Structures are given as C-alpha cells and as structure tokens.
Amino acid sequence: MKNILVIGSEGQLGHEIKNRSNSLQQARFSFTTFETLDVTNFDLLKNTIAKQPYDYIINCTAYTAVDKAESEAELARKINTEAIRVIGETAAQTQAKVIHVSTDYVFDGTNYRPYIEEDKTAPNTVYGQTKLEGEQLLLQSHSKSIILRTSWLYSSHGNNFVKTMIRLGKERDALNVIYDQVGSPTYAGDLAQAILHIIASDLSGSQAFQPGIYHYSNEGVASWYDFTLAIHQAMGISCQIHPIESKDYPTPAPRPHYSVLNKAKIKKIYQLQIPYWKDSLTKCLAELKS
Template sequence: MVVLVTGANGQLGQSLQFIAENYPQIDFVFCDSKALDITQKEAIALVFAKVKPDFCINTAAYTAVDKAESEPEKAEAINVIGARNLAEVCRDFKTKLIHVSTDFVFDGTQKTPYAEDDTPNPKSVYGLTKLEGEKAIQKVLNEYFIVRTSWVYSQFASNFMKTMLRLGAEKDSISVVNDQIGTPTNAIDLAHALVQIILKTIESPEINRYGVYNFSNEGYCSWFDFAQKIFEYTNTNINLQPVSSTSYPTAAERPKFSVLEKLKIKTVFGIAIKTWEESLRNCF
C-alpha cells in the first residue's frame, strides 16, 4: 500500500517520517514543497502518475496565522486552491485523501468542546482559508477524511514548545497568555491517528467512515498552563507570569476557547487518546 505525504518538512510531515518504520506494511512517499507544490495541479498529477498512491495525507498548509492577515492570497493559494487541486487529482487517480485542518475554523465563543457538526465561524484569514479548503474538498470528493486538530507541537520544526524551551534557556522571566483555552496536540500522536484511519479503512473497506473528524490530545489548558508544564517537565527554573491576551495584541484574532470533542474518532476508529500532559511528558 502506497501513502503519499505532502508537506514532508513540516512538523506533522516529519512526525510521520519518524513513525513510518512502525508500519512496514505501508510504503510511504514523502514530498516536501519542492518535490510537490500543491498549488500546481499539473505537478501533482505528474507525481501521482509516478507514485500511484492509494492514500494521500495532506499536511501541506500555510500556517503563519498572523502573517496570513497581510498575505491572504498566499494563504488562499496553499490552503484553498492547493486543497482543491489535491482533491481533484485524488478523484482522477482514485486516491483516498486525508486532509489536516484546524480548530481555527471555529470562533471560540462556545463554552463546551466543539463537535464536528458545530457551525464554523473563523475569525482570521488563516481560519477562513482552512475552512474554504475543507469546503473545496467536500465539493470535489464524496470519500475523504478531514481531520481538525489544535495547538500542534513536536520535536520537529517551529512550535510553541520549542519556543518556550528557547526562551527558558535565554531569559529569567517570561509572560504567557492565560485566557486562551485549547488542547496541545503532540504531532506524533496525530501522525499515529492518521495512519490508524488508513489501516481501518483498508481492513474493512465496506464500512463508510468518511467525513470530518476532530483529533487532539485529551484535556485542555491555557497557553500559560502549557508553558508551565513544559518548564516543569524539563526542570527549567524561570519566572513565568500569566497575562491577558490584551497584553499581546496580534494581527490575527485567536479563538478564546477551541477545545475539540473527540468522541467520533474514538468511536469510529477505536483510537485511544493520551492526555496532553502524558503526551508532553513522552515528548521529553
């Protein structure tokens, strides 16, 4: 079985490379943006013709949340047009698409975890383009998996955890916002979940499991709580101060509460999900 992974240099792409040896039954083909530019449909088709993938995991995305506010065309090219291009080529080659999306499709005003069928209402260019990418896929394909996730971190690429570790080594005191609530997601756990979706689909193809799913680790916290655990688990001695989001104005509005409900993916695919604290500890 051949699985093509786009965005191979991102943290999820690198996490999939890290776990690939655990799945010898899958022939993974990893493509970074140079090997496969999803904004170019003809280029995608050439790669698909050569590789003939059974599944495509799309981890390629424009994820610079604040920069997207001043670069909406670039965000749209990758997150919307790129997603549509992949969907159309997947349709032509009868490849099953697994597309990774985000909690930023929600506005964060809800008080309970967001389920897959809750109404999206993105408040940023990034969130809007990711939602439009989801819609583009749904227009082209009947059989797809869209997996929304949140607060992704790992030992790879750039992310909040690595920023905190760097600041912890450089500074005696830092401030982190404590009024945005969500769930940190270890990219390794997300990578395993995406592969489980593939294995279950192959195992029982007669069962229709296609659709939209949420995946993050279990539990929730603020960015301040997340930073606190990072420093606790790494025995970093630093003066950590909680502050309001108003102290750190950003170009893009963040959801205040973006916890995702995971009952559907646990039930349909039998995926056991670790708490965010356990998974963070495992990362170290």
C-alpha cells in the same frame, strides 16, 4: 502493497508520519517536501498525484503563519484552499483516499463546550478562512476524504510553541504568557499515529475508511500559561511565568479564546485511545532531551 503519498513531510506532522511509517508494512510510502513538490504549482501537484496510482494521500502541508497570513492572504489561499481543491479533484479521478489536516481556527473560539464536527464554523482570521475553504472544496470534490481538525500542534521537530518556550525560558528571567485562551495541546506524534491507525484499520478490514470531518487533539484542557508551566517544570527551567490577558498581547490575527475539540466521533468509529496532553508532552520532551 498499497501506495501512500505524504505531501509536506518536512513539517512537524509529516516528519512524525515518516518516523512511524515502518509500522505500516503493507504500504509503500512516497514523501514530498515543499522543495520537491511546490503545492502552489497546481499542474505539478496534479501530475504528481496522477502519475502513479496512489491508494492514499495524506496532506500535511499548510500555510500556518497565522499573523503573516493577514498580509499574505493570496499565498495562504493558494496553499490552504486552491491546492486542496486540486488534491481533491485529482484524487476523485484516481480513486485515491485522502486524509487532510485542518484546524480549530475554522471556529471563532466563543464556545462554552468542546466543539463537535457539526458546530457552526465562523473563522475570524485569514488563516482560518482559507483552511475552511479548503475543507469545503475537498468535500465538494467527490473524493473519499477524511478531514482531521486539530489544535495547538507541537513536536520535537521544527518550530513550535514548546521549543520556543524552552528557548525563551533559558534566555530570560521572566515571561508573560496568556492565560485566557484555552485549548488542548496536541503532540504531532499522536496525530501521526492516529492517521496511520485509520489507514491500517481500512487495510485490515477492521474499520472501513469513513469519509467526513473528525476532530483530534490530545485529551485534557490547558491555557497557554498552564502549558508553559508544564513545559518549564518538566525541563527544570526556573524562569518566572506571569499570566496575562489576550488584550495585553495584541496580534495581527485574533486568537480563539476557546479551542477545545470534542473527539467522541473519532474515538467511537476508529476505537482510538487518545493520550492525555501532559503524558504526551513528557514523551516529546524526552525526545528533545535525547
């Protein structure tokens, strides 16, 4: 029986991994939340990882308040950077394999084609910078680590764009939504399934754990405007949606205009079939309705 530690199980992704953990019958899972494991308490974090020999560590915790991070840089760095250094260094000592989730915000969003893993990083937000520094420290830790960059994550659990648009659509007659930022909405359930697939492949011997950086998002491309229209259409919401430009909705942290990720690497190595974003949205909305 293999031991797996999931850090940050109260978030969208951690919640989805927990829901699917029974599918990995040859593993015993331990789940922590920020209440049971404050990752800014580095001694506690180190001791939690070291006290039991974990075979795999899945890190789902992150400081994700993109705008707030601009004024809370120190806290964002503790969670997104320094905690990842501790996880990596401790995992290297205990021989645990790490799967860590990162973000499309490590790029500046000025590309014209889907980003590959080797593309130059150039974050222009505190959130993106701290996530990139976390990636770099994890790679330098000499732990066996997989970094999964993803984008536009949502689920039926927690706070996210999908649930916000449903609420606002029911409360208001009209909404202004940005149309000049493009990416791939990603259902956290699909990302959770991909993570468990990577571990299952390693355990079965069908595909050994291959450390490195990978990109994962749902297939297809949409703007926030397209995404909102699809959400409202599926939920039968009749709110009027007006497309606006980013300049008409200024935020403390600039958003990348282009966040599409190339998934060829993870699909080839791990033989993954990645669902189309609209199909996964339908699945998530069915969960919300029930």
